[in-house]
Amino acid sequence: MEKREVWITGVGLVSCFGEGAEHHWEVLGGNTAPAPVIDSTRFAPYSVHPLPEMDWSKQIPRRGDQRQMENWQRLGTYTAGLALDNAGLKDNENMVFTMDLVVAAGGGERDISVDNSIMQDAASRNDREMLLNERLPSDLRPTLFLAQLSNLMAGNISIVHKVTGSSRTYMGEESAGITSIENAMRRIQAGQSTHVLVGGAFNAERPDLLLSTELGHYSWHGAPEAIAARQASGGGMITGSAGAFVVLEEAEHARARGAKPYAKLSGVVSDLGKRDEASTRQRLNRMLDKLEPKSGTAVVSGATGCSPITGIEFDVLEARLGKDVAIRAFSTMIGNPVEANFPAGIALAAMAIANGSFYPQFESAEKPAKGKPDSILVSSIGHYRGEGFGLVEKI
């Protein structure tokens, strides 16, 4: 079966730098990289890239809708709206009614003050299970549950933006983002879908998630450093609040409505396997064999900064694409948005292709870019498990 071509026709992006594809290109696409926005005090010893000031009502007009969500869902719903706007599909009832929705999601916010208060009471109780029965029924807000369910980011996007062709939510940290993009692409390639809104969002400003990461000792402590620079000190992850959605569209479908594409998504590969060095190298190389990026292909890397996995990724890429390959690890700039990692990488690559130049060095270890990129490799190597690559190319 002939595979249909998949175009990226819309980009929605929110990070610590602000919102919108154009704004992000202005900030990140110039001759020198900006200083990243990092908050190292609020959750010390952890640093996070915080959300920018948001006026939620720009994409979520009804206050009632805003109230039903916490920031994770608001951010996803907002960013999805940006991508629809950017693709020229916002409020196009016929288009969104048949549009497929694919979301990469974790779980939503807990009520941290309730949790902390119960833990304080629990310190002096032996019957802790009884304490939960006393406290939770009165302390939990009934609607908070809906803000926690993984598929309710998609649910809110359907409600606010009326995207209702189908709705699927994938989970599993960075893997969720890889699966989302890969599945949406395959459905379009095979003619199972014509246009898909796909992406994810992550709220890094949550002590419960920082705890979850720390349990496995994946967190970076102390003064923030860039991704490659962290490798010398044992590595570690700094997360960032961010949302990234793209509109993927069958080329014919996009042409028919006169959409202006950023780039085409030529392929996505993914895998899972043991994380020891030898098998990881083998696996990454096997995946790259399938995508066949040409020597010198620039890379938008979702590297998390964790060690040794980030070092292995860079080694494999340099061995394959050349010592001087321009790798841009975007987590240095916006933090790791976990489930939104791969969608963010795809968005950044599409923007670079459309603008006809690559990003400046995000840290001194990165090599300068050479010329206009026609093809950009996107990586997302999960901080814990799961790996994927994508190839975004000029049309």
Added chain:
Amino acid sequence: MSGKYMDHKGRPVVVVTGMGAVTSLGLGKKDNWAALTAGKSGIHHIKRFPTDRLNTTIAGTVDFMDTEEISAPAISYAMADATAEEALAEAGFGRSGFPGPLYFAAPPVELEWMHRFTLMGEGAQGEPGYQQLQAAARANKHERMHELIQLGTIAYRIAEKYGARGLPISLSTACASGATALQQGVEAIRRGETDAALCVASDGSVTAEGLIRFSLLSALTAQNDKPEKASKPFSKDRDGFVMSEGSAALVLESLEHATARGAKILGVVRGVGEKADSFHRTRSSPDGKPVITAIRLGLEDAGVELGDIGYINAHGTSTPENDRMEYNALHHVFGDAIHSIPISSNKSMIGHTLTAGGAVEAVISFMTMREGVIPPTINYDNPDPDIPLDVVPNKSRQAQVSTVLSNSFGFGGQNACLVLGIDVR
């Protein structure tokens, strides 16, 4: 590929060659089937944690699995492992080298109170609260605890244990997840990217907090006195669902692949219909359009006529709203013919297995066709006159059924309808 392996749209026919199930009624298809056809309930008083002061004190917990700890991820994993093993054994695949990907309908997992209390007890400095827990986590690596609470972990473990190919897929469409897992497998085989797919769904998330959250949404019944009588889909006095646990696994293959390796074919996934609802976070559109559309798309995808449907495996949660809405949507699609099509709700016996529901009910639907027996809707003592359906009341019924419609609906506007068949043609 020869035409005999293709469906009415020229796509590979997708068949089932292995199935596994766990519910509160037991481990494995055999025990479940015996209990289901006997009209037995798996719902009971909760013993896993104290229920003092809780509105709802009953559930369909699965308490007989050997689990590494008593938490949602550990219980969900144990059940998923058991059903995957049962399905793969039946399909004739060994423990390694399954020739396709894993689609896993994953339950919501996160750090639980027992984990917080464990971390609190590790003596880290500071006031009780997340900062103290973080300090405890910094002081000692908690690899197993970390692994258990990552949303992708169960799928990673199952995929590695049984040698499924590539990056396993964890998905959620709330209470439609089990059906979505099958849908994903069907789509992948139809795309021609794999000959086989392992579809697993599991949910073991009956914790105090989980129960309280659903309770606060007024979704659960509080008819605690007789647990086995509490789930009463389509009855007039139904007042909420019973939270339950369970898992199911199905091995899907292209008909050509299954035939070539001489596998026994248990059934066919003829089609899937899906439509999202933009009306409300927990309620369906009052006009029922998305559900109606999902059913119609399912029938159209399967290439079957209304008259082909011999039995409907209802979503049938036993909430006042779902059962009425489901009837209205079915009536809209089938017209008055709906009143004579047998329709039953497995949830009357096993409760609502949430993430796993769609897959568990697909397994039961295939068994219904294979065994020629329709499991009943039990506790049907007080029919709702507004829902005049043949719900196969209280006792199972002998019937030869060749095509089943199985509905699954979930919070967040998720609607997925499976059309399942017994004959390859």
